[in-house]
Amino acid sequence: MLRAQGTDVYVADIDEDGAAAVVAAASQGRGLSGRHDLATVDGPRQAVDAAISAFGRLDALVVCAGFLVEAELSDIAILDWERTIATNLRAPFPPGPGRC
């Protein structure tokens, strides 16, 4: 929708093929994508840097990467819990000076 309005869009997703498919269609705005694991400490910063590097500036973020384990709370493995928190909660937290 944004590209149809002429906006350049950088799609950052851990699913490289999926992200590429999102921007594959021709549109008014340019579309680029890259593989970024937003659950890592440096992932969000690297995604932002890649977008700025691609288009020269960044005006807005749509933070919609999400990780959801559908299981009883008692059955959720600790690594899945940590990935959930890292992806859904930490990744959108804006990195300040010295934090990233």
Ligand SMILES: NC(=O)c1ccc[n+]([C@@H]2O[C@H](COP(=O)([O-])OP(=O)(O)OC[C@H]3O[C@@H](n4cnc5c(N)ncnc54)[C@H](O)[C@@H]3O)[C@@H](O)[C@H]2O)c1
């Ligand atoms: N779809 C809904 O109706 C709905 C409703 C309420 C909340 N949500 C929440 O919104 C978020 C997005 O929902 P959706 O339906 O678009 O889900 P989705 O599964 O279609 O998309 C999530 C995207 O996040 C990407 N992703 C997952 N982990 C990542 C990581 N570590 N780094 C980078 N990318 C990663 C996935 O590859 C996928 O492309 C989820 O957290 C979901 O729980 C969705």
